[in-house]
Amino acid sequence: MAILVTGGAGYIGSVAVEDLRAQNETVVVLDNLVYGHRKAVDSSVAFYEGDIGDASLVEKIIKQHNIEACMHFSAFAFVGESVEKPQIYYENNFVQTLKLLDVLIENNVKKFIFSSTCATYGEPQYVPIDEKHPQFPTSPYGWSKFMVERALVDYDAAYNLKYVALRYFNACGASEACGEDHHPETHLIPLVLFTAQGRRDSIAIFGDDYPTPDGTAIRDYIHISDLSQAHLLALKHLRVGGASEFINLGNGGGYSVKEVIEAARKITGADIKATVAPRRAGDPSRLVADAKKAREVLGWNPQYPEIERIIESAWTWHSLNPNGYE
Numbered sequence: 001m002a003i004l005v006t007g008g009a010g011y012i013g014s015v016a017v018e019d020l021r022a023q024n025e026t027v028v029v030l031d032n033l034v035y036g037h038r039k040a041v042d043s044s045v046a047f048y049e050g051d052i053g054d055a056s057l058v059e060k061i062i063k064q065h066n067i068e069a070c071m072h073f074s075a076f077a078f079v080g081e082s083v084e085k086p087q088i089y090y091e092n093n094f095v096q097t098l099k100l101l102d103v104l105i106e107n108n109v110k111k112f113i114f115s116s117t118c119a120t121y122g123e124p125q126y127v128p129i130d131e132k133h134p135q136f137p138t139s140p141y142g143w144s145k146f147m148v149e150r151a152l153v154d155y156d157a158a159y160n161l162k163y164v165a166l167r168y169f170n171a172c173g174a175s176e177a178c179g180e181d182h183h184p185e186t187h188l189i190p191l192v193l194f195t196a197q198g199r200r201d202s203i204a205i206f207g208d209d210y211p212t213p214d215g216t217a218i219r220d221y222i223h224i225s226d227l228s229q230a231h232l233l234a235l236k237h238l239r240v241g242g243a244s245e246f247i248n249l250g251n252g253g254g255y256s257v258k259e260v261i262e263a264a265r266k267i268t269g270a271d272i273k274a275t276v277a278p279r280r281a282g283d284p285s286r287l288v289a290d291a292k293k294a295r296e297v298l299g300w301n302p303q304y305p306e307i308e309r310i311i312e313s314a315w316t317w318h319s320l321n322p323n324g325y326e
């Protein structure tokens with residue numbers, strides 16, 4: 001039997017593919033390469049270039065490879081773009097996911113691991129944020145993920161689909177072979193490292209008057225290898241008949257923008273120029289996960305909680321791959 005990984009040529013999915021293979025799982029990747037990189041997936045992995053909403057292709061894959069479970073990473077994930085173009089976000093992230101689920105269920109594939117996000121919570125009412133925190137997203141991206149979560153609850157009740165929806169906080173870092181190569185890049189750590197490499201003049205700090213110790217916003221950074229391990233544990237959980245769950249993935253601590261830049265200066269030895277810009281609308285001061293449930297239900301134990309190790313892994317990858325995968 002095999003695991004279908006959608007979005008397996010993307011940043012996080014490609015590491016999950018590596019880790020699944022390291023555990024001797026058979027893997028099949030489905031990615032339309034709109035944002036993914038063919039080179040991020042080893043040439044020995046069964047790879048299909050196509051859409052998750054292409055029912056006949058998905059059915060063919062399920063039958064040909066005897067698919068047991070699906071890890072669903074594929075999505076559009078630019079929050080700002082989702083505000084400008086909500087239609088493509090609801091279509092790609094929600095409608096296409098329903099089409100994928102239809103084919104999985106019709107073919108009796110009923111283990112589903114979903115890449116959800118802390119963006120489903122919206123403006124935090126308290127931190128750390130646990131899974132019971134109210135969900136009211138502030139972007140179409142967040143809503144598109146929330147709508148999938150909602151559908152999963154009903155699909156479990158009606159069709160016995162068993163799922164683990166993992167709500168990631170800020171994914172970052174790199175494995176030896178796979179790193180972050182988004183176009184455009186919007187995440188803090190790669191942008192700071194591009195500044196260290198001289199590919200940018202400076203890094204903007206959006207707001208230094210937040211109610212945090214150094215005035216800059218605090219986020220919960222989580223290494224992609226730790227994220228990936230949580231997917232393997234979620235698969236194990238479903239294989240032994242575990243219940244459907246929503247689970248946060250974060251380190252529970254958090255680092256400020258200034259702390260991230262300072263750590264990057266130490267690791268790269270570069271004088272990374274930072275300039276203060278106004279706060280961005282809708283950016284909360286602190287987004288930190290309560291990740292107790294992941295430890296309790298999945299037995300998850302993150303190996304790279306320190307920002308220095310996270311940045312070090314990303315710096316190594318960007319130094320060896322200065323042009324990303326190209």
Ligand SMILES: NC(=O)c1ccc[n+]([C@@H]2O[C@H](COP(=O)([O-])OP(=O)(O)OC[C@H]3O[C@@H](n4cnc5c(N)ncnc54)[C@H](O)[C@@H]3O)[C@@H](O)[C@H]2O)c1
Nearest residue numbers: 007010011012031032033034035036051052074075115171
């Ligand atoms: N990166 C983060 O910090 C973060 C945080 C929370 C949640 N997530 C979620 O994790 C998942 C993976 O994120 P990522 O950073 O690896 O993104 P990514 O863009 O690197 O990977 C997504 C992959 O999905 C593919 N894809 C998109 N639409 C598709 C479709 N309709 N059919 C087939 N393939 C399609 C893209 O080509 C890409 O390879 C996403 O669902 C994202 O919403 C990411």
